[in-house]
Amino acid sequence: xxDGLLTARQKEVLRHRRQGLTQQQIADIIxxxxxxxxxxxxxxxxxxxxxxxxxxxMFTLDARFLCEIPAGADLLAVPERVFRExxxxxxxxxxxxIGLINRLRESLPEHLQARFVKADIQVYLNDDGEVYFE
Numbered sequence: 001x002x003d004g005l006l007t008a009r010q011k012e013v014l015r016h017r018r019q020g021l022t023q024q025q026i027a028d029i030i031x032x033x034x035x036x037x038x039x040x041x042x043x044x045x046x047x048x049x050x051x052x053x054x055x056x057x058m059f060t061l062d063a064r065f066l067c068e069i070p071a072g073a074d075l076l077a078v079p080e081r082v083f084r085e086x087x088x089x090x091x092x093x094x095x096x097x098i099g100l101i102n103r104l105r106e107s108l109p110e111h112l113q114a115r116f117v118k119a120d121i122q123v124y125l126n127d128d129g130e131v132y133f134e
Contacts, residue, residue, distance in 0.1 A: 014044050023037040067081060069117055070117070073117040075114075076115060078117070082100060085123075086129070100131065111133075
């Protein structure tokens with residue numbers, strides 16, 4: 001029975017990539033072509049993306065929409081907006097300013113560039129003060 005969403009080969013390729021190896025170096029190590037390593041890595045990253053989306057959905061089941069952060073917003077202004085919206089609903093956010101920015105960076109790195117939001121972000125909050133981004 002398969003454990004998780006990644007094959008052993010996909011895990012191996014991702015580990016090597018995390019170590020900074022090129023696709024060609026990985027191909028040489030595992031005895032395959034660079035094109036095959038590219039395909040394996042692409043499939044692995046797609047599986048990770050789908051898993052992340054699924055988990056995000058599960059986590060937000062008990063959360064309510066809080067606000068939207070529009071594209072072009074300054075990342076440093078996001079915490080103030082989230083704290084203000086949460087406070088108006090009587091919920092204290094679990095994170096401080098830096099913690100909230102880090103949570104956003106970890107959740108949706110592809111939506112950020114330097115200090116700015118590249119794409120609209122939906123913010124959700126549960127009654128325990130946990131914040132989710134979509």
